[in-house]
Amino acid sequence: MGHAQTAHAGADVVVASGFSIPESVAVDGNGDVFVADSLNNTAYEIVAGSNGNPAGVVSASSTVNTIGSGFSSPAGVAVDAIGDVFVADFGHNAVKEIVGGSNGNPAGVVSSSSTVNTIGSGFNSPTGVAVDGSGDVFVADPNNNAVYEIVAVSGAVSSGSAVNPIDIGFSSPTGVSVDGSGDVFVADDNNNAVYEIVAASGVVSSSSTVNTLSTGGMPSDVAVDGSGNVFVANLTGAGTVALKATQAATSSYSSATAETTINVAEQPSATLVSTGATTIAPNQSVTLTAAVSATISGTAAMPTGTVTFLDNGTALSAAVNLVNGVATLVMPSLPPAMTALITAVYAGDANFLGSASSNSASVVVAAPQGFTFTDTGASAYRAAPGATAA
Numbered sequence: 001m002g003h004a005q006t007a008h009a010g011a012d013v014v015v016a017s018g019f020s021i022p023e024s025v026a027v028d029g030n031g032d033v034f035v036a037d038s039l040n041n042t043a044y045e046i047v048a049g050s051n052g053n054p055a056g057v058v059s060a061s062s063t064v065n066t067i068g069s070g071f072s073s074p075a076g077v078a079v080d081a082i083g084d085v086f087v088a089d090f091g092h093n094a095v096k097e098i099v100g101g102s103n104g105n106p107a108g109v110v111s112s113s114s115t116v117n118t119i120g121s122g123f124n125s126p127t128g129v130a131v132d133g134s135g136d137v138f139v140a141d142p143n144n145n146a147v148y149e150i151v152a153v154s155g156a157v158s159s160g161s162a163v164n165p166i167d168i169g170f171s172s173p174t175g176v177s178v179d180g181s182g183d184v185f186v187a188d189d190n191n192n193a194v195y196e197i198v199a200a201s202g203v204v205s206s207s208s209t210v211n212t213l214s215t216g217g218m219p220s221d222v223a224v225d226g227s228g229n230v231f232v233a234n235l236t237g238a239g240t241v242a243l244k245a246t247q248a249a250t251s252s253y254s255s256a257t258a259e260t261t262i263n264v265a266e267q268p269s270a271t272l273v274s275t276g277a278t279t280i281a282p283n284q285s286v287t288l289t290a291a292v293s294a295t296i297s298g299t300a301a302m303p304t305g306t307v308t309f310l311d312n313g314t315a316l317s318a319a320v321n322l323v324n325g326v327a328t329l330v331m332p333s334l335p336p337a338m339t340a341l342i343t344a345v346y347a348g349d350a351n352f353l354g355s356a357s358s359n360s361a362s363v364v365v366a367a368p369q370g371f372t373f374t375d376t377g378a379s380a381y382r383a384a385p386g387a388t389a390a
Contacts, residue, residue: 013059013060014060015033015046015058015059015060015062016033016035016044016046016058016060016062016064017060018064019035019037019040019044020037020038020039020040021037021038021039021040022035022036022037022038023036023037023038023074023075023076023127024036024074024075024076024077024088024128024221025077026077026078026079026085027079028079028083029081030048030049030055030056031048031049031055031056031057031058032045032046032047032048032058032079033045033046033048033058034046034067034077034079034085035077036074036075036076036077036087036088037074038073038074038075038090039073041071041072041073041074041091042066042071042074043066043067043068043071043074043077043085043087043098044064044065044066044067045064045065045067045085045110046058046062046063046064047062047063047064047065048062050062050063051063065111065112066111066112067085067098067110067111067112067114068085068087068096068098068110068112068114068116069112069116070116071087071089071091071092071096072089072090072091072092073089073090073091074087074088074089074090074091075088075089075090075125075126075127075128076088076126076127076128076129076140076175076176077129078129078130078131078137079131080131080135081133082100082107082108083100083101083107083108083109083110084097084098084099084100084110084131085097085098085100085110086098086119086129086131086137087129088126088127088128088129088139088140089126090125090126090127091125093123093124093125093126094118094121094123094126095118095119095120095123095126095129095137095139095150096116096117096118096119097116097117097118097119097137097157098110098114098115098116099114099115099116099117100114102114102115103115117158117159118159119137119150119157119158119159119161120137120139120148120150120157120159120161120163121159121163122144122148122163123139123141123144123148124141124143124144125141125142125143126139126140126141127140127141127142127174127175128140128173128174128175128176128187128221129176130176130177130178130184131178132178132182132202133180133182134152134155134182134202135152135155135156135157136149136150136151136152136157137149137150137152137157138150138166138176138178138184139176140173140174140175140176140186140187141173142172142173142174142189143172145170145171145172145173146165146166146167146170146173147165147166147170147173147176147184147186147197148163148164148165148166149163149164149166149204150162150163151163151164164205165206166184166197166204166205166206166208167206168195168197168206168208168210169191170186170188170191171188171189171190171191172188172189172190172191173186173187173188173189174187174188174189174219174220174221175187175219175220175221175222175233176222177222177223177224177230178224179224179226179228180226181199181202182199182202182203182204183196183197183198183199183204183224184196184197184199184204185197185213185222185223185224185230186222187219187220187221187222187232187233188219189218189219189220192215192216192217192218192219193212193213193214193215193219194212194213194214194215194219194222194230194232195210195211195212195213196210196211196213196230197209197210198210198211213230214232216234217234218234219232219233219234220233220234221233266348266350266351266352266353267294267295267296267351267352267353268294268295268296268352268353268355269292269293269294269295269303269346269348269352269353269354269355270292270293270294270295270355270358271290271291271292271307271344271345271346271355271356271357271358272290272291272357272358272359273288273289273290273309273342273343273344273357273359273360273361274288274289274290274291274361275287275288275289275342275361275363276288276289277363278361278362278363278364279363279364279365279366280334280363280364280365280366281365281366282333282336282365282366282367282368283332283333283336284333285330285331285332285333286330286331286334286363287328287329287330287331288309288316288328288329288330288331288342288344288361289326289327289328289329290307290309290320290326290327290344290346290357291325291326292307292322292325292326292327292346292352292355293325294352302324302325303322303325303346303348303349303351303352304322304349305321305322305346305347305348305349305352306319306320306321306322306327306346306347307319307320307322307327307344307345307346307347308320308344308345308347309327309329309342309343309344310342310343310344310345311334311340311341311342312340312341313343316329316331317329317331319347322346327344334363334365335365336365336366336367336368337365337366337367337368338365339362339363339364339365340362340363340364340365341360341361341362342360342361342362342363343356343357343360343361344356344357345357
């Protein structure tokens with residue numbers, strides 16, 4: 001059974017660079033590190049012991065190899081004992097296996113030329129993947145609110161492999177891991193919980209015993225080590241978060257529990273305003289846009305809530321909702337013969353402080369066109385109905 005354990009802080013060491021939104025990592029028995037790089041649509045291997053590093057060690061000088069090909073926003077990666085690498089291919093709604101030792105590569109070795117097989121089917125933007133000692137592959141599929149097991153036969157999986165749902169009421173599970181006993185661990189984002197699905201003789205199903213290991217925050221991924229310690233990547237909103245660590249009893253130590261709380265403060269935001277035109281005619285519409293963003297780099301959350309647009313300090317309409325961090329207001333017209341000075345104010349939300357736009361945008365509204373009458377010198381005279389007057 002898994003248990004949480006207090007971790008000791010250590011120095012962070014960069015082992016490679018050049019990635020663009022790396023979503024997931026895995027490590028094999030040799031110390032090689034595998035990376036799912038979402039924005040680069042690529043899976044990489046950081047080779048342990050390369051470029052003068054000791055065996056089993058990776059560093060900033062390690063060789064970085066592209067492995068496999070044809071991925072679209074890969075979000076999860078796992079590796080088995082024989083060197084096959086499994087990828088949750090988010091953009092292709094698929095799970096894929098990069099076959100070690102294929103296409104002329106040495107046994108247990110993967111490269112950019114390795115065979116890539118699609119395994120299982122029926123996924124919808126999978127984000128997490130794990131593999132057990134029998135070759136069974138577990139998939140976290142948040143859009144289907146499900147965790148699946150791709151069942152191996154004699155240690156092998158394929159596109160025709162049976163796919164069994166493990167349904168215990170998940171809501172957007174994003175991460176999955178499995179230990180040496182076959183117990184499966186799930187990071188369930190919308191349920192704000194980490195679960196352990198307890199294997200019976202190495203088998204899990206929808207009727208398996210389920211233990212809740214932690215609650216709170218927005219857990220996005222989970223991992224377990226050989227000692228049963230469970231590690232959770234947890235996104236959390238502003239507020240007070242309770243943390244609890246439990247050490248299970250061993251032959252040498254009794255069980256122990258420690259608890260603490262952390263106050264997560266609202267983050268500052270930045271607002272920028274822009275207009276679709278700088279000069280318009282009377283009664284001409286104009287589009288006003290406000291973009292709201294986090295000011296702290298690496299922030300995963302996006303500002304939500306509303307923005308109010310103002311002209312010289314006066315609100316132009318009711319507050320406008322943000323959509324993906326952007327608020328848009330189409331004004332059918334502005335008063336003629338004036339210059340509108342547009343600003344915007346973001347109201348803030350549970351995670352972000354409000355902010356006024358750091359800039360303003362001017363819109364010049366032209367004056368109405370006048371009419372000029374010209375005397376042509378024509379003489380007035382009577383004309384019968386229907387006749388033409390010149």
